[in-house]
Amino acid sequence: MYSISVAAEVTGVNPQMLRIYEQKGLLEPHRTEGGTRRYSTRELERIGEIASLLAAGLNLAGVAQVLLLRAENLELRREIEHLRRKPPSST
Template identity: 45%
Template sequence: MSKSDSSRPDPRTFLISVAAELAGMHAQTLRTYDRLGLVSPQRSSGGGRRYSQRDVDLLREVQRLSQDEGVNLAGIKRIIELTNQVEALQARLQEMVQEIEKLRSGPRRDAGSTSTSTALVVWQPRNRR
């Protein structure tokens, strides 16, 4: 379920019949998963579903979670949502780290000039009772 490869668009897409075969599922199952929001394939200009390799990998993970781990589809959807959130936060954190590194390695100011703080403050909410 990793999005690490999603930063580069995959030029290959598969028709639903090919994606179903690659994922080891029936095409109707893919339609159901699309309707439930478990996978969101691209659409052709005519409205046909076009599955990327990432989509096929996600379908395989849905199948694994369902069959091997016994997770229901609502649970799988929540797992996918949370995984996507974590990956987005990790990507944003990496961007912020790079920004901080740029600021630190940038030109130094004279001791007499006004400086702007580049400190990073992490806020954490208090425990609610």
């Protein structure tokens, strides 16, 4: 788990932008009992995804839509894979 300052340094995204990403629902860092943000390696990867989408010209609303569609796509792929592994019913 990384503090906001370390996450900012590693990703090249300033702490204020990380707070905005959280405010917009793009990130959900863990909070300590004292309320300090802690970022996992997966969240650092997500920050990289967000930065790439922003660099490609999307705004934050567009980034949110892309991330939502990616999550839905992943869920559908998992469901398809599950159905493919399921034995055929004998009806």
